[in-house]
Amino acid sequence: MIGLAVEYVGRATLRHVEYVGGLALQLRAALGSLGRTLPVVGNRNRWHYALRQMLAVGVDACPMVGIMALCTGFILAMQGASELRKFGAMNLVIDLVSLGFTRELGPLLAAIAVSGRSGSAFSAEIGSMIVTEEIDALRTMALDPIEFLLAPKYLAMLVMLPCLTILSNICGILAGGLFMQLSTQMTLGVYLRYVADSIVLRDVMTGLLKSVAFATIIVQVGCLEGFRVRGGPDAVGRSATAAVVKSTFLVILADLGFTAIFYLLERQ
Amino acid sequence: MPGTTVEPAISVRDVVVTYGRRRVLDGINLDVARGETMVLIGGSGSGKSTLLRQIIALEQPQSGHVVINGVDLATVSKKNLAKIRRSIGVTFQSAALFNSMSVEENVALPLREHTRLAESTIRLMTWMKLSVVGLADFGKHNPRELSGGMKKRAAVARALSLDPEILVLDEPSAGLDPIIAAELDELILALKRAFSITVVVVTHEMASAFRIADRMAMLYNGSLIAVGRPEELRNNQHPRIRQFFDRVPDRVLDPSVIQTYFDHYLKGDFE
Numbered sequence: 001m002i003g004l005a006v007e008y009v010g011r012a013t014l015r016h017v018e019y020v021g022g023l024a025l026q027l028r029a030a031l032g033s034l035g036r037t038l039p040v041v042g043n044r045n046r047w048h049y050a051l052r053q054m055l056a057v058g059v060d061a062c063p064m065v066g067i068m069a070l071c072t073g074f075i076l077a078m079q080g081a082s083e084l085r086k087f088g089a090m091n092l093v094i095d096l097v098s099l100g101f102t103r104e105l106g107p108l109l110a111a112i113a114v115s116g117r118s119g120s121a122f123s124a125e126i127g128s129m130i131v132t133e134e135i136d137a138l139r140t141m142a143l144d145p146i147e148f149l150l151a152p153k154y155l156a157m158l159v160m161l162p163c164l165t166i167l168s169n170i171c172g173i174l175a176g177g178l179f180m181q182l183s184t185q186m187t188l189g190v191y192l193r194y195v196a197d198s199i200v201l202r203d204v205m206t207g208l209l210k211s212v213a214f215a216t217i218i219v220q221v222g223c224l225e226g227f228r229v230r231g232g233p234d235a236v237g238r239s240a241t242a243a244v245v246k247s248t249f250l251v252i253l254a255d256l257g258f259t260a261i262f263y264l265l266e267r268q
Numbered sequence: 269m270p271g272t273t274v275e276p277a278i279s280v281r282d283v284v285v286t287y288g289r290r291r292v293l294d295g296i297n298l299d300v301a302r303g304e305t306m307v308l309i310g311g312s313g314s315g316k317s318t319l320l321r322q323i324i325a326l327e328q329p330q331s332g333h334v335v336i337n338g339v340d341l342a343t344v345s346k347k348n349l350a351k352i353r354r355s356i357g358v359t360f361q362s363a364a365l366f367n368s369m370s371v372e373e374n375v376a377l378p379l380r381e382h383t384r385l386a387e388s389t390i391r392l393m394t395w396m397k398l399s400v401v402g403l404a405d406f407g408k409h410n411p412r413e414l415s416g417g418m419k420k421r422a423a424v425a426r427a428l429s430l431d432p433e434i435l436v437l438d439e440p441s442a443g444l445d446p447i448i449a450a451e452l453d454e455l456i457l458a459l460k461r462a463f464s465i466t467v468v469v470v471t472h473e474m475a476s477a478f479r480i481a482d483r484m485a486m487l488y489n490g491s492l493i494a495v496g497r498p499e500e501l502r503n504n505q506h507p508r509i510r511q512f513f514d515r516v517p518d519r520v521l522d523p524s525v526i527q528t529y530f531d532h533y534l535k536g537d538f539e
Contacts, residue, residue, distance in 0.1 A: 045380060129366075137364035140324050141378050142353040 023220050026146070026227075030154050030220065033147035037155045050152035057118045057153070058160025062167060065113045069101070069168040072109060073175025076100055081183060090184055094194040097176030102203040103262075106169035107161075108255055111214035114161060115247045119222035122153055123243035126226025127236035135227075150223045157215035165211040169204070210258050214251045221247040275338055277302045277434055277466040278323055283332035285318055285490075292318045293329070294490040302433075305460055305467040307477045310487035311512065316470045317361075317438060319487065323468060324358050324436055325349060337433065354382055357427030361439040363419035365411035371422050372398070372407035378429045397425040400462075401455060417448035424455065434466045435459065441473040453479045474513065478502070486512070 037046040080096040126149060129135045138145050177191040225243040229235045278300040285293040293315045300306040308316045321327045322334050325341050334341045336352050344352065365374050376394045379385060385393070398404045401421040411419055420440055427435060437456070441449035453476050460467055471477050477484060478498045485495040488508045494501055501509060510516075532538065 132367075133360040133362050133364040134366055136326055137358070137360060137366075139326060140353055140356065140358040141381070142350040143377075143381055 019224075022224055022228075026150070026224055027216070027220050029146045030150050033144065033151035034155060036147055037151045046147065046152050050155045053153050053156035054160050056121075057114065057156045058163055061114055061117055061160075061164060064117065065110050065164045065168050066171045068109050068113055069106070069171035070175045072105055073097055073101065073172035074179055076105070076172070077176045077179035081179070090180075091194065093180065094176065094191060095198045098173050098195045098198050099203060101169045101172035101176075102199050102207050104207070104255075104259070105172060107165045107207045107211040107214060108251070109172075110161060110164040110168045110211060111218065111251045112248060114157070114164065114215075115218045115222075115251060116244055118157070119218045119243045119247045120240040122219065122222035123225040123229075124236055124240040125149075126223055127229035127239045128233075130227065130229045131232060131236060145227070150219070153223065154216075154219045157219045158212060161215035161218075162208045162211045165207055169207065206258070206262050210255060213254050213258065217250045217254060218247045221250060275302075276300055276335075277304070277337060278306075278468065279333075279335040280319070280323070281333045281335070283319070283322055283329040283334060285315075285322065285327070285329050292490050293322070295332070296487075296490075296492055298485055298492060298495065300466060300468060302466055303460075303464050305456070305469065305480055305482045307481035307484045308468065308470045308487060309472060309474070309477050309484055309512070311472065314487040315490040316472075316487050320436060320438055320468070320470050324356055325353060354378075354430050355432055356434045356436060357424075357430065357432035358436045359420065359423040359427045359438065359440065361442055363411070363423040365419060365422055365426070367411055369411075370407065371403065371409050371411060371414065374411065374422065375407075375426045375429050378426070382430060393429070397428050398422075400428065400459070401425045415448075417444050417452065420444065420452060421455065424452075424459075428459070428463075431463070432465065434468065437467070437469045439471055440469060441471060441476045446475075449473060449476055450479075452476075456480050 036042040037050045039047045077093050077097050080093045081090060084090055084092050084096075126135070126145075129138075129149075135145050138148055173195055177186075177188050177195075180186040180191050181188060222243040225239040225246070229239045276299040278298075280296050280298040283293050283296040284291065296315075296319060298306075298319075308319060310316045318327070322329050322341075323336070325334070325336075328342065337355065339348060339352055341349070341352070365371070366377070369377070372391075372394055375397050376390050379390045379393060383390075395404060395407065398407055401424050403418060403422055403425060406414065406418065406422070411422065414422060424435075424437070424440075427437075435456075440452050440456070444452065456467060456469070457480055459465065467480075469477070469480060481498050483495065483497055484501050486493050486501065486509055493506055494504050494509055496504070502513070504510075511518075
């Protein structure tokens with residue numbers, strides 16, 4: 001019985017180590033190919049593909065991210081106000097919303113929305129290409145699938161997720177302003193002056209730094225799940241699900257790590 | 269004459285491939301001469317497609333060597349491997365056209381990626397390749413809009429786009445009706461006549477194999493059991509070759525098995 005348990009734990013550990021190793025190798029190859037997706041200095045075809053990906057990953061996700069951020073901003077303001085009102089500290093709702101969004105909720109909401117939309121799409125696209133031998137066809141044409149498929153997606157995410165994070169911050173903070181106007185008659189101009197006083201550039205930058213890390217996680221996990229598809233269409237479906245579950249989990253784990261580091265740095 | 273050149277276009281030496289504990293290719297030796305059409309035949313799971321994947325450098329064998337135009341794929345540099353891949357045109361069983369592109373863009377892709385030709389020249393060359401396979405009017409279509417036979421022909425046009433020295437076709441006739449399959453055979457023969465390229469075809473369509481082959485190689489359980497001209501294989505008395513050519517099944521279902529099953533079912537043994 002103990003032997004079986006040890007074997008199970010051992011196998012699971014090896015599986016996870018192998019997965020992380022695969023992610024690391026893929027990330028290294030993607031970083032190596034990233035330069036060729038840039039405009040002017042890189043390959044024109046890759047840059048055009050990256051632009052199309054930016055539209056799909058970023059522009060098309062704007063309504064979803066915006067609405068999610070508006071709702072969450074309003075929820076956060078209401079929840080905060082219900083407690084802070086008891087202490088006559090309604091002004092702290094502004095700090096709660098503005099700091100909460102710039103440091104935490106802005107990047108996290110954008111990442112979760114993009115993980116659900118694009119992480120699964122990356123994995124399904126590459127997985128389908130494995131099933132239909134298109135990846136093999138690319139390789140026989142001397143085209144590297146990492147450079148051809150992954151690197152443009154990575155560049156698109158590195159550009160668009162911080163943009164979506166900024167959109168999420170703006171929408172969340174505006175929702176807080178709407179709440180304050182409805183509950184305390186505070187005008188938007190006054191609200192925004194309070195917001196400007198409460199947040200500093202460092203808060204925005206830490207949020208954007210997080211979004212770059214989240215973009216890396218979503219692209220790498222989504223594409224790795226796609227590249228690991230073996231079998232038929234059912235495997236493609238499973239890989240899309242795995243891409244969303246794993247990337248969301250890793251995004252939250254990375255968020256915890258970043259927040260802990262920033263917290264410790266702030267204390268010093 | 270095929271087989272008279274000193275250095276073969278493709279040389280497979282003692283190639284062994286194992287998947288887990290299963291030995292899929294067991295010490296394969298095969299030479300394909302320049303300008304020759306070699307047809308690999310064999311039943312499902314005999315190792316044909318695996319051998320093909322070694323030849324087109326999609327996999328590395330556990331031991332042995334695959335040499336293309338004098339270059340050993342086991343020791344080749346990344347840059348030279350890319351060069352070799354550009355000299356081999358490949359069509360896959362599923363055609364493997366990119367559905368995110370039009371037929372024209374599929375054919376133009378290798379030219380756009382590997383040459384510095386002007387866009388107008390690329391468009392002209394693409395049109396020429398599509399004309400060769402009879403699809404000049406279908407360039408703007410999406411691969412999803414093409415029939416099975418047209419997809420295979422479009423895949424051949426893409427494989428030809430860089431004027432390869434070697435053309436490799438995996439199950440070109442699979443899933444096609446006999447007329448379309450025969451058209452594809454004629455296309456392969458015409459291409460060979462026009463461009464003098466070395467052709468390797470994997471198939472288990474015997475009519476097609478006999479029509480296009482200069483030589484044939486038969487795989488069984490990961491080993492080559494016969495290599496020779498079509499008539500030599502046709503007259504070969506090896507039991508497996510005879511069984512394959514005469515379409516004799518390995519096992520025939522015994523009706524008593526079904527009867528026994530129903531008897532048990534009616535008795536309620538499965539509840």
